[in-house]
Amino acid sequence: MSSQKETGPSWGPRAAHTLLNKDVPRVDGPAKVSGRAVYAHDVRLPGMLFARVLCSPYPVATVEFDLEAAKKLPGVGAALDMGVKSVRWLGQPVAAVAADTPERADDALRALNAKWTPGKWVVTREQSLAEGAPAVGKNGNRGRENSQGDRAETEAAMQGAAGVVEAVYTVPVQHHACLETHGVTVDYRGGDEAKVYASTQSTFAIPEGAARALGLKAESVESIVEYMGGGFGSKFDLGFEGQLACQLSKQAGKPVHLLLTRAAEFTSAGNRAAAHFVMKGAIGADGKLLALLSDIEKGGGVGEGARMPQPYIYEVEKSWTKSVGVLTNTDSSRAMRAPGHPQSSFAMESIVDELAYKAGLDPLEVRKKNLKHEAYQRQLTRVAQEIGWPAHPNKTAPGKAEGRWCTGIGFGVSVWGAGGRAECQVDVRIGRDGSVSSAVGSQDLGTGVRTYVATIVAEELGLPVTAVTARIGSSRLGQANGSGGSTTTASLAPAVKSAAWNARTKFAEHLAQALGTEATNIHFAGGQVEDKKNGKKLAFAQACALLPQEGLSARGEWVKELAGNGIHGAQAAKVRVDPLTGQVEVLKMVCLQDSGLPLNRLTLRSQIAGGMVQALSYGLLEERVIDPDLGIALNANFEDYKIAGSMEIGEIVALIDDDDQREQAIGVAEATCIPGHSAIANAIFNACGARVRDLPLTPDKVLAALGRT
Amino acid sequence: MKAFKLHNPSELEAALALLDTPEARAGKTRILAGGQDLLTEMKEHLAEPDALVNLKHIPGLDGIAAGGAGEIVLGALCTLTALEEHADLGKRLPALTQAAASIASAQIRSQGTLGGNLNQRPRCWYYRSEHAPCLKKGGKECYSYGGMSKYNAILGGGPSYIVHPSDLAPALVALGASAELVSKKGARTVALEKYFTLPSESDVTRETVLQPGEILRSVRIPAPKANTRSSYLKFREKGSFDFALASVALALVIDGGTIREARVILGGVAPIPWRAKGAEAALTGQAPNRATFEKAAVEAVRGAEPLAHNAYKVPLTKGLVIRALEELCA
Amino acid sequence: MARIRRMSNTSDPEALSRRRFLRGAGGVAAGGVLVHGMLSAAEPAARAPGASSAGETLEGEIEIELSINGETRKLKCEPRTTLLSALRHRCDPALTGTKEVCDRGNCGACTVHVDGKPALACLLLAADMRGKKLRTIEGLGSPDKLNALQQSFWTHDGQMCGFCTPGFVMAIQACLDKKPKASLDEIKRSCAGNVCRCGTYPAVFEAALAVARGGK
Numbered sequence A: 001m002s003s004q005k006e007t008g009p010s011w012g013p014r015a016a017h018t019l020l021n022k023d024v025p026r027v028d029g030p031a032k033v034s035g036r037a038v039y040a041h042d043v044r045l046p047g048m049l050f051a052r053v054l055c056s057p058y059p060v061a062t063v064e065f066d067l068e069a070a071k072k073l074p075g076v077g078a079a080l081d082m083g084v085k086s087v088r089w090l091g092q093p094v095a096a097v098a099a100d101t102p103e104r105a106d107d108a109l110r111a112l113n114a115k116w117t118p119g120k121w122v123v124t125r126e127q128s129l130a131e132g133a134p135a136v137g138k139n140g141n142r143g144r145e146n147s148q149g150d151r152a153e154t155e156a157a158m159q160g161a162a163g164v165v166e167a168v169y170t171v172p173v174q175h176h177a178c179l180e181t182h183g184v185t186v187d188y189r190g191g192d193e194a195k196v197y198a199s200t201q202s203t204f205a206i207p208e209g210a211a212r213a214l215g216l217k218a219e220s221v222e223s224i225v226e227y228m229g230g231g232f233g234s235k236f237d238l239g240f241e242g243q244l245a246c247q248l249s250k251q252a253g254k255p256v257h258l259l260l261t262r263a264a265e266f267t268s269a270g271n272r273a274a275a276h277f278v279m280k281g282a283i284g285a286d287g288k289l290l291a292l293l294s295d296i297e298k299g300g301g302v303g304e305g306a307r308m309p310q311p312y313i314y315e316v317e318k319s320w321t322k323s324v325g326v327l328t329n330t331d332s333s334r335a336m337r338a339p340g341h342p343q344s345s346f347a348m349e350s351i352v353d354e355l356a357y358k359a360g361l362d363p364l365e366v367r368k369k370n371l372k373h374e375a376y377q378r379q380l381t382r383v384a385q386e387i388g389w390p391a392h393p394n395k396t397a398p399g400k401a402e403g404r405w406c407t408g409i410g411f412g413v414s415v416w417g418a419g420g421r422a423e424c425q426v427d428v429r430i431g432r433d434g435s436v437s438s439a440v441g442s443q444d445l446g447t448g449v450r451t452y453v454a455t456i457v458a459e460e461l462g463l464p465v466t467a468v469t470a471r472i473g474s475s476r477l478g479q480a481n482g483s484g485g486s487t488t489t490a491s492l493a494p495a496v497k498s499a500a501w502n503a504r505t506k507f508a509e510h511l512a513q514a515l516g517t518e519a520t521n522i523h524f525a526g527g528q529v530e531d532k533k534n535g536k537k538l539a540f541a542q543a544c545a546l547l548p549q550e551g552l553s554a555r556g557e558w559v560k561e562l563a564g565n566g567i568h569g570a571q572a573a574k575v576r577v578d579p580l581t582g583q584v585e586v587l588k589m590v591c592l593q594d595s596g597l598p599l600n601r602l603t604l605r606s607q608i609a610g611g612m613v614q615a616l617s618y619g620l621l622e623e624r625v626i627d628p629d630l631g632i633a634l635n636a637n638f639e640d641y642k643i644a645g646s647m648e649i650g651e652i653v654a655l656i657d658d659d660d661q662r663e664q665a666i667g668v669a670e671a672t673c674i675p676g677h678s679a680i681a682n683a684i685f686n687a688c689g690a691r692v693r694d695l696p697l698t699p700d701k702v703l704a705a706l707g708r709t
Numbered sequence B: 001m002k003a004f005k006l007h008n009p010s011e012l013e014a015a016l017a018l019l020d021t022p023e024a025r026a027g028k029t030r031i032l033a034g035g036q037d038l039l040t041e042m043k044e045h046l047a048e049p050d051a052l053v054n055l056k057h058i059p060g061l062d063g064i065a066a067g068g069a070g071e072i073v074l075g076a077l078c079t080l081t082a083l084e085e086h087a088d089l090g091k092r093l094p095a096l097t098q099a100a101a102s103i104a105s106a107q108i109r110s111q112g113t114l115g116g117n118l119n120q121r122p123r124c125w126y127y128r129s130e131h132a133p134c135l136k137k138g139g140k141e142c143y144s145y146g147g148m149s150k151y152n153a154i155l156g157g158g159p160s161y162i163v164h165p166s167d168l169a170p171a172l173v174a175l176g177a178s179a180e181l182v183s184k185k186g187a188r189t190v191a192l193e194k195y196f197t198l199p200s201e202s203d204v205t206r207e208t209v210l211q212p213g214e215i216l217r218s219v220r221i222p223a224p225k226a227n228t229r230s231s232y233l234k235f236r237e238k239g240s241f242d243f244a245l246a247s248v249a250l251a252l253v254i255d256g257g258t259i260r261e262a263r264v265i266l267g268g269v270a271p272i273p274w275r276a277k278g279a280e281a282a283l284t285g286q287a288p289n290r291a292t293f294e295k296a297a298v299e300a301v302r303g304a305e306p307l308a309h310n311a312y313k314v315p316l317t318k319g320l321v322i323r324a325l326e327e328l329c330a
Numbered sequence C: 001m002a003r004i005r006r007m008s009n010t011s012d013p014e015a016l017s018r019r020r021f022l023r024g025a026g027g028v029a030a031g032g033v034l035v036h037g038m039l040s041a042a043e044p045a046a047r048a049p050g051a052s053s054a055g056e057t058l059e060g061e062i063e064i065e066l067s068i069n070g071e072t073r074k075l076k077c078e079p080r081t082t083l084l085s086a087l088r089h090r091c092d093p094a095l096t097g098t099k100e101v102c103d104r105g106n107c108g109a110c111t112v113h114v115d116g117k118p119a120l121a122c123l124l125l126a127a128d129m130r131g132k133k134l135r136t137i138e139g140l141g142s143p144d145k146l147n148a149l150q151q152s153f154w155t156h157d158g159q160m161c162g163f164c165t166p167g168f169v170m171a172i173q174a175c176l177d178k179k180p181k182a183s184l185d186e187i188k189r190s191c192a193g194n195v196c197r198c199g200t201y202p203a204v205f206e207a208a209l210a211v212a213r214g215g216k
Helices: A029-033 A067-072 A102-111 A125-129 A151-156 A207-214 A239-252 A262-268 A341-358 A363-369 A374-387 A449-460 A488-515 A540-544 A601-620 A676-688 A699-705 B012-018 B022-028 B038-043 B080-084 B087-092 B094-102 B106-111 B114-119 B168-174 B277-283 B290-300 B313-329 C013-023 C083-090 C148-156 C165-178 C184-190 C201-212
Strands: A049-055 A061-064 A076-081 A093-099 A115-118 A146-149 A163-171 A183-188 A194-198 A221-224 A256-259 A274-283 A289-299 A318-325 A406-416 A426-430 A436-439 A468-471 A522-525 A528-531 A536-539 A552-556 A567-577 A584-593 A651-656 B005-008 B029-032 B051-054 B064-066 B072-075 B178-183 B186-191 B215-221 B228-235 B246-255 B258-267 C056-058 C062-068 C071-077 C111-114 C117-120 C133-135
Touching (some): A029 C165, A049 A076, A049 A102, A049 A262, A067 A076, A067 A102, A076 A239, A093 A102, A093 A239, A102 C083, A146 A151, A151 A289, A183 A239, A194 A207, A194 A239, A207 A239, A274 A341, A289 A341, A363 A374, A374 A406, A374 A567, A374 A584, A406 A676, A426 A488, A436 A449, A449 A488, A488 A522, A528 A540, A536 A540, A567 A676, A584 A601, A584 A676, A601 A651, A601 C201, A699 B313, B012 B051, B012 B178, B012 B215, B022 B051, B029 B038, B080 B094, B080 B106, B080 B114, B087 B094, B094 B228, B094 B246, B106 C111, B106 C117, B106 C165, B114 B168, B114 B215, B168 B228, B168 B246, B168 B258, B228 B313, B258 B290, B258 B313, B277 B290, C111 C165, C117 C165, C148 C201, C165 C184, C165 C201, C184 C201
Parallel strands (some): A194 A221, A289 A318, A436 A468, A584 A651, B005 B051, B029 B051, C062 C133
Antiparallel strands (some): A049 A093, A146 A318, A163 A274, A183 A194, A426 A552, A522 A528, B005 C056, B064 B072, B072 B215, B228 B246, B246 B258, C062 C071, C111 C117
């Protein structure tokens, strides 16, 4: 990069990038593929105790347990009664124990000999809304109602429409299913300080709560997040699991390892809200969406559930939307990757599709007609091309449900903000020995943060990525925001760039003095430092040797101009359906996604592909099942809560929309998982006329939709 | 898991003696083969044995060998991978190797055994929950009957509505296999078709005739007749790794353009591998064509009694029977 | 390790006649039985070290030796300690590359190699693993010296959060060890028991195929 008369950092022209906007293998790849990456679950400390949490198997119950019996067992170092005598949601924690081996911890949990007396509950929408249902909250089972728009006007706008569709679309509760369960390993040994190794999306959300639970000052507690095994929106705070770990640790004066079991991870670590959409829409003969009524009931457990916007993305002339949470005695929903959007997408994309077919119109053209942003026009055209729509025989009517396989195509679009804010503080250090490091307390969820924390600095200094050590994941390092809302990239990357720029210009100033030249003549490229005036070159390490003893440090903070906001994506899916069995195979999925400046094309494509895969899994397989009468969780495991595996994955095509030339860093994590399942549902209809309006799109429902049951 | 003693006998006699004690007969001692089901039961505290008798140190239990008259003898400790990959078995008894290949995952197949697969306990999520005291665990009720019955039986159900989860079972029944059981009292042979028991006809807490003190030692398959073709088609909700929503094991003798003999065994739809005799009758003496297959499919599900959430298994099973016949007779 | 078929002292006449039949059947490959031209895949059972003919019984606190990644590791555990728990919590230094995710055999994250075969450490008893050659993810390579598959995962971005990655690498490596030129379908089947929540499957397949096709 050159040092013209610059006023501040800029990403620079695309053509000039040496590392950004290219494929850069993750700097933490080798650690991950060789099993050397240490997650909270992997931390081992002397005298460490293993903890287990007693969670309610019933939605409403009173409980008795024998803490003393547990404490008496050999190896038990601590035990806690949370003081909860009656629970109001399935999975609610009431006690915890800790022992010196995992087996003894399990024994201690059993030794509590918990006796549950089930009460009266509601766990489904129907139960909750039934006359005389037990109340979940103080104010009954319906939360606050929100509505927007004019119902009467919207109804009126449906008069004389070319097509009207009334339908109910439903999505069940789904789970984040992070592979690393929630929890922490607390390194506290009875003194004045502690380290908390947390599986979290927010390094800086941990120390204060942990310190309180440990009875320490906040600044005496460091939280460490070198690696974490997935969050997807569910890991933003210390949680009851972190809280309990700290309390047990304080009690025992020993380190405590508390990572939830898989069953508890399902019942007690959050979920994506269910939804029941009663929709009525109308379309004009020209394909214009005339009106949409949406009556939404959200199932967020004891919580309200995410906001589910309708009309979702598409322009509808007149609309009315009412939304309310319907409470149940189950774990509150939490943010889950694009909260509310995948649910809204399913209902909206389905009804847009149904309206198009009803009016005898091409569902692709109807979409284009009703989308404002020009990005969608080119994105839909491109994905349609990629998926083979132009040559596809069934466009305005579905294929027949006959033969060995019926092939169909469906579409969906996404939108997200993903803007940034001023919160991150990044430090770059250049050592006299030639070492370069870039440090910030941010976490990397698998999003590739660690890599761009190195890459941005490396490019700025004209170095290979391997020359920069990225230090992240500690609350002792510079501030960073939690990874939510896809805001990390737009918040952090500009701050990294700013720190790198500050370091480079400072270095250039110093070198200018040492070499007797102007700072604006100093260029960093190809691992070398060049004085452009006289062509003299130094290896980077040689230039570093000219630094003072303490090397050079620079801090960077947010630069608004380097961050962007507002991304769009279009997706298409091609499926084949066996009309005799209802089997659905997703042959291909395509996504064209914009994202401002791609910091790393390799990891960006992984985010795009990953989002499609998650939506495929969500669409085809996932739902939480609770027995409404017994109240027990029936699939709190990976056997019956089914997540897509290798054989479900066909061709996945992740395309970066290079027509988006914004020189701005924007996050993309959530947008990519929004419409995939909707596209699949539409593809199933296009294939054989089976319209499934309830996720997941399992064979039983396809058969029912085909009238075979 | 609850703590236990691990016995590693090196002789079959010693193992049988360990299984013959009063505690063992009371269910406090369990057999450990591959452990791919047993350990999951123990982790859920559905089984809390005081002792395990590990069969893997006893020689001679894991062979794949020839018996008399072209019979094939499979040791109960054969791994599922060994069955899956056996080239000769694959040629002569494709239903068996296809069934083996469809089980679980590669990791589970490498340790899971023939005996363990046949003797595994149900997957019914009420059975597998500590908090549902169902019939199979000595309780008073089958919770699937009025409950979440999506994965339960449509044929032969009642009073328990589990489906037998084994893939090898339908394939081996189609192939006319028999099981050799040994105990301190001696040995007995049971046709595999009679090995599995209906809840309406037998002790509802068991799925097989295996008694306390007995070990399944081997499975024998008679030499397939000339012109036999066989297959196993498994339908899963999650194709990567799942138990069958429904499956079809076929063994047909086709000669001169006519189906001379047919065995049609359904999996995933009944508490036992379900011999679809009506389908067999509809195939026998007929030409292998679509019309025949459709008749067989209708017969296969005749008498099905779906529960609230598993009516789909009726058209699914019909469709699967047709697909299986089409593929086998192609 | 040599495999020796022990003569049973059973008086079961059927067993005796089978043995006579097998001995007379001609050449016997190591660990196999040749019958009617049909080579059995049978493998003789491992012997517990120091076991007598009456066998051994393990209970309470035990000390065992396991061969892991070519090294002998002594560790204290119980009969009920799974191999997964032994690797992660009883080995010192701990081998935490093998992950605990579901502990029920449903996700593949704890895949290890037992005598070259892929298996789930959570469904194996540590004490049952004596006499076996165990390999964990750490044994395939280290960050400075990755094996070909690990290297390919890295360059194709076959990992995001990385928690499922060791399991996938081990499952696919076992497949490639047996069949170096495995097809896409064979690769997919080899890891059909593995779950990735971040959705890295497409890159994982690319990485594995690159190795199978002989490139990088």
